[in-house]
Amino acid sequence: MESIKTFIQDYLVRLSLPKLKITDIIEIFLLAFLIYNVIKWVKTTRAWSLMKGLVILFAFWVIAYIFNFNVIIWIFVNTINVGIIALIIVFQPEFRKALEQLGQKSIVSPLFYLSDTKEKPERFSDETLNELVRATFELAKTKTGALMVIEQEVSLGEFERTGISLDAVLSSQLLINIFEHNTPLHDGAITIRGNRITAATCYLPLSDNMRLSKDLGTRHRAAVGISEVTDSFTIIVSEETGKVSIAKGGQLIRSVDGDYLRAKLLEIQKKAPGEVKKIKLWRGKRKDEKGNN
Incomplete structure (x- = not known):
């Protein structure tokens, strides 16, 4: 009976939710917002086709790992660093555009707002x-x-x-x-x-x-x-x-x-x-x- 009680207690401990702080909740929301916007941006650029290709390559790597294809695994491991640099070079225009759009977002402007009592003149007459x-x-x-x-x-x-x-x-x-x-x-x-x-x-x-x-x-x-x-x-x-x-x-x-x-x-x-x-x-x-x- 004691062993059953211990097992149930250990099992319930594993199922229990971790203690969350306010900072953890804020971090989860920030990450969710970031991931959502990245996916939304990727879908409107050429990078969406790239993502599909990466998913296929990842599935191929999983198959190679399951069946222990050592040569294929070695090629994947040794080319991943070069591949990341190549992706940055090929998709440099998309990354630049994303950063430009980020800088133009209204959510960023308040962080860099400096109080200025002088009103700017109208843009045109x-x-x-x-x-x-x-x-x-x-x-x-x-x-x-x-x-x-x-x-x-x-x-x-x-x-x-x-x-x-x-x-x-x-x-x-x-x-x-x-x-x-x-x-x-x-x-x-x-x-x-x-x-x-x-x-x-x-x-x-x-x-x-x-x-x-x-x-x-x-x-x-x-x-x-x-x-x-x-x-x-x-x-x-x-x-x-x-x-x-x-x-x-x-x-x-x-x-x-x-x-x-x-x-x-x-x-x-x-x-x-x-x-x-x-x-x-x-x-x-x-x-x-x-x-x-």
């Missing part, structure tokens, strides 16, 4: 905002393709250097003239800083987001691509349909109207709260919805 909206929908009426990137906190200098420097005051007439067909500056994107057009015919990085609709052309993929690596705000006019889209933070919103575009521009303008008028927003199509570009 009301006149520039009106000229942008006017030019965008004038271009949309004639189905003239356009790609306009508005700089925010992250500099667009490296992308400006791929184009032709302008440094001209922004106006609707100038924007329409730049994107007119068969003109020297119509191809590529323009960059905007404050109230000035800084460069034209700029090359932008294309997004490799697999969730983007397959009917999107290069112009829309470039808009999403630049929004993934910077905090810029991009306006796109489709050459095929004349519809207006916007891209920010890796998100593409399609088929927006004038009120919606104006409201989004007011958000990034950084105008004093009392000066901003409330505008009824019309929600455009999200990037994962089907529709013509």
Whole structure:
């Protein structure tokens, strides 16, 4: 009887939950959040195919271990270090993009916030905002393709250097003239800083987001691509349909109207709260919805 009691006690001790501290619970949540976001990020990049390949290799290694295939096990053990370095080199763009996106997350910004009583000046004037909206929908009426990137906190200098420097005051007439067909500056994107057009015919990085609709052309993929690596705000006019889209933070919103575009521009303008008028927003199509570009 005593041996049975001892066995039951030992068995219940093994089944008992370990003592958890507050720090342990916080650590579990942090790890769960990190693992979830890593998996979510991997699924939208080329690394997802890599993960499938690694699972197959791991299964092959387990089989080799079970059947004691010594040569295969030796090859696995001696190539794992080289393999990790090779993976870092091959997927360097994906790792860089992940770190850039991490730095742009709003959850990180409060950690580096320094109190500053001085209010920053507005990013661009009301006149520039009106000229942008006017030019965008004038271009949309004639189905003239356009790609306009508005700089925010992250500099667009490296992308400006791929184009032709302008440094001209922004106006609707100038924007329409730049994107007119068969003109020297119509191809590529323009960059905007404050109230000035800084460069034209700029090359932008294309997004490799697999969730983007397959009917999107290069112009829309470039808009999403630049929004993934910077905090810029991009306006796109489709050459095929004349519809207006916007891209920010890796998100593409399609088929927006004038009120919606104006409201989004007011958000990034950084105008004093009392000066901003409330505008009824019309929600455009999200990037994962089907529709013509």
